[in-house]
Amino acid sequence: MSQMTKVIESNASHGISLRMRESLAAYVFLAPFLTFFSIFVVRSVVVAVRMSFYEWHILRPARPFIGLQNYVELLNDDVWWISLQNTVIFTLMTVVGITLVGLLAAVSVTKPVRGQGFFRVILYMPTLLSVGAVGLIWVWLLNSQFGVINYLLSFINLGPYNWLGEPELVLPSLSLTTIWWGFGFPMLIFIAGLQSIPEQLYEVARIDGANEWQIFFSITLPLLRPTILFVTVTGMISHFQIYGQPFIMTAGGPGRYSYTVIFYLYQVAWTSFRMGYGAAVAVVTALIVASLTAMQFIFARGRVEF
Amino acid sequence: MRLPKHFLTYFTLLFLTAFVLFPFSIAVSQSFMTNAEVNRWPPKLFPSEPTLEAFNRVLTQPDMRLDLWLRNSLIAATGYTLAVLVLCSPAAFAFARLRFPGNNVLFGLLLITIMIPPQITLIPNYLLMKDLKWLDTFYALIFPGAANVFGVFLLRQFFQSIPSELEEAAIIDGASYFQRFWNVILPLSSNALVALGIFVFLGHYNDLFWPFIVTNTLSTRTLPVGLAILNSSYAGQFRPTILAGAVLSSIPILVVYIIFQRRIIRGVMLTSGLGGR
Numbered sequence: 174m175s176q177m178t179k180v181i182e183s184n185a186s187h188g189i190s191l192r193m194r195e196s197l198a199a200y201v202f203l204a205p206f207l208t209f210f211s212i213f214v215v216r217s218v219v220v221a222v223r224m225s226f227y228e229w230h231i232l233r234p235a236r237p238f239i240g241l242q243n244y245v246e247l248l249n250d251d252v253w254w255i256s257l258q259n260t261v262i263f264t265l266m267t268v269v270g271i272t273l274v275g276l277l278a279a280v281s282v283t284k285p286v287r288g289q290g291f292f293r294v295i296l297y298m299p300t301l302l303s304v305g306a307v308g309l310i311w312v313w314l315l316n317s318q319f320g321v322i323n324y325l326l327s328f329i330n331l332g333p334y335n336w337l338g339e340p341e342l343v344l345p346s347l348s349l350t351t352i353w354w355g356f357g358f359p360m361l362i363f364i365a366g367l368q369s370i371p372e373q374l375y376e377v378a379r380i381d382g383a384n385e386w387q388i389f390f391s392i393t394l395p396l397l398r399p400t401i402l403f404v405t406v407t408g409m410i411s412h413f414q415i416y417g418q419p420f421i422m423t424a425g426g427p428g429r430y431s432y433t434v435i436f437y438l439y440q441v442a443w444t445s446f447r448m449g450y451g452a453a454v455a456v457v458t459a460l461i462v463a464s465l466t467a468m469q470f471i472f473a474r475g476r477v478e479f
Numbered sequence: 480m481r482l483p484k485h486f487l488t489y490f491t492l493l494f495l496t497a498f499v500l501f502p503f504s505i506a507v508s509q510s511f512m513t514n515a516e517v518n519r520w521p522p523k524l525f526p527s528e529p530t531l532e533a534f535n536r537v538l539t540q541p542d543m544r545l546d547l548w549l550r551n552s553l554i555a556a557t558g559y560t561l562a563v564l565v566l567c568s569p570a571a572f573a574f575a576r577l578r579f580p581g582n583n584v585l586f587g588l589l590l591i592t593i594m595i596p597p598q599i600t601l602i603p604n605y606l607l608m609k610d611l612k613w614l615d616t617f618y619a620l621i622f623p624g625a626a627n628v629f630g631v632f633l634l635r636q637f638f639q640s641i642p643s644e645l646e647e648a649a650i651i652d653g654a655s656y657f658q659r660f661w662n663v664i665l666p667l668s669s670n671a672l673v674a675l676g677i678f679v680f681l682g683h684y685n686d687l688f689w690p691f692i693v694t695n696t697l698s699t700r701t702l703p704v705g706l707a708i709l710n711s712s713y714a715g716q717f718r719p720t721i722l723a724g725a726v727l728s729s730i731p732i733l734v735v736y737i738i739f740q741r742r743i744i745r746g747v748m749l750t751s752g753l754g755g756r
Binding site: 192195196198199200202203205206207209210212213214216217218220221224274277278281282284285286288292293294295296297298299301302303304305306308309310311312313314318319320321324327353358361362365414416417420421424435438439442443448451452455456458459462463466467470 | 485488489491492495496498499500502503505506509517518519520521522524565566567569570572573574577578579580582585589592593594595596598599600601602603604605606607622623624625626628631656660681684685687688692702703704705706707709710711718721722724725726728729732733736737740744747748
């Protein structure tokens with residue numbers, strides 16, 4: 174203790190108080206992070222918002238201020254609305270899919286069966302692949318002429334279907350691909366959720382003579398509600414930002430039936446080079462995603478209280 | 480008749496395993512075929528004469544060099560992971576263990592920015608890369624996303640959970656702030672650092688949009704970008720080559736996963752903010 178006081182005294186005798194030293198140290202520790210953060214995040218957000226009020230073409234030197242015109246154009250832009258609609262449909266299908274498959278997988282691998290660890294490892298595998306690999310594998314499986322999926326369906330006298338070439342089939346096909354790729358994360362979250370349910374609850378129910386289905390629907394599912402909420406909201410946030418699957422598998426086609434908002438952002442900014450209009454697309458997309466994230470924060474608070 | 484115990488569970492698990500493995504096995508099998516054999520109806524599930532032609536092409540054709548893409552991906556993702564750790568851990572240390580005016584306000588502001596989705600920064604950051612002449616360099620792949628707020632948040636929480644007695648002992652020994660950070664806090668946080676490292680590494684390794692717009696030659700193109708280009712320029716012609724590319728590109732990540740699966744799964748749990756520590 175006396176040593177401690179000595180340290181403090183010796184610091185104080187240097188003329189700078191301990192408090193100031195500590196603050197100074199803190200700012201030094203923060204400086205690198207804040208520098209990068211200011212340049213690549215703060216500055217960029219400000220620039221993006223500002224650019225969205227300008228006619229800003231990468232090849233034209235003149236960049237006039239045009240007020241809200243980019244936003245007015247966006248409101249009347251059919252391609253934007255088609256992209257948004259596709260994205261919403263895709264997101265809903267995918268989130269329902271990964272939640273159901275993830276829950277089914279989690280319930281199965283937490284049962285006391287042999288090879289539990291093995292199944293858990295295998296089922297999480299697709300999640301680690303890059304969208305490039307996933308897209309290339311599935312685009313060929315779904316091929317209308319030589320694809321293995323049509324081949325399998327031919328045994329039960331179905332098809333052949335043009336999975337990625339039909340307007341009604343393309344989004345479900347991309348969604349199926351994404352469910353395969355993405356159900357591993359919800360599965361892990363559900364495993365954690367299932368393990369946090371006290372074992373006694375199940376024992377009591379069994380003593381009362383409940384069967385496995387009754388236990389699942391009256392104990393497991395209600396207690397998993399916060400987890401389900403978390404999984405669906407984080408799923409919506411990440412899958413709303415879909416881009417790689419249409420980019421690799423369909424190039425937005427057929428027609429514009431698999432355009433998504435981020436895909437459209439790419440088209441506007443890096444194919445047509447309309448950076449100002451692209452910034453407006455980005456700002457609106459960001460607002461949509463941010464409101465989903467705000468939802469998650471609100472729900473997350475509920476989850477902690479639970 | 481009564482079904483054996485856990486029949487339904489085994490059935491579901493086998494079904495899901497088949498669902499997961501089937502697409503990948505088909506890709507592996509067909510990447511050993513010739514182009515003629517792949518373009519045939521009914522499709523063949525196994526090659527009649529396995530050939531390495533496709534693998535050979537994807538590694539040596541002048542414009543599709545999977546080996547270079549992999550190298551670039553590893554350099555970029557490793558560089559990015561190091562940059563995130565180097566920037567985030569000192570910042571998290573300051574927020575977690577040091578008293579300074581504005582600590583809570585600054586942290587609160589940072590936390591709010593987690594809600595800002597990254598897409599909004601794409602165009603300005605791209606133009607900045609262009610002005611700095613960083614397009615097609617590793618700088619563009621490493622630095623723009625390195626100030627990761629989520630990383631600061633995660634590490635701060637972990638640092639706060641370390642008992643302060645350990646640090647007090649160091650203070651009595653006259654340790655400087657840097658020594659407290661480097662010799663006390665960091666060694667005790669290896670779990671969190673590894674978890675964050677795995678999380679950002681995988682995210683970066685699989686990213687497509689940003690690398691696609693900032694790279695345009697073999698010297699920096701990453702795997703996902705290469706695969707996307709492979710598909711758009713060779714679809715139809717060299718199907719087994721494309722599949723070989725998809726398979727080969729997945730092997731490193733799957734090998735790492737099989738070796739470190741416990742750590743990786745624990746890391747995913749930790750970074751998802753739901754226990755697992």
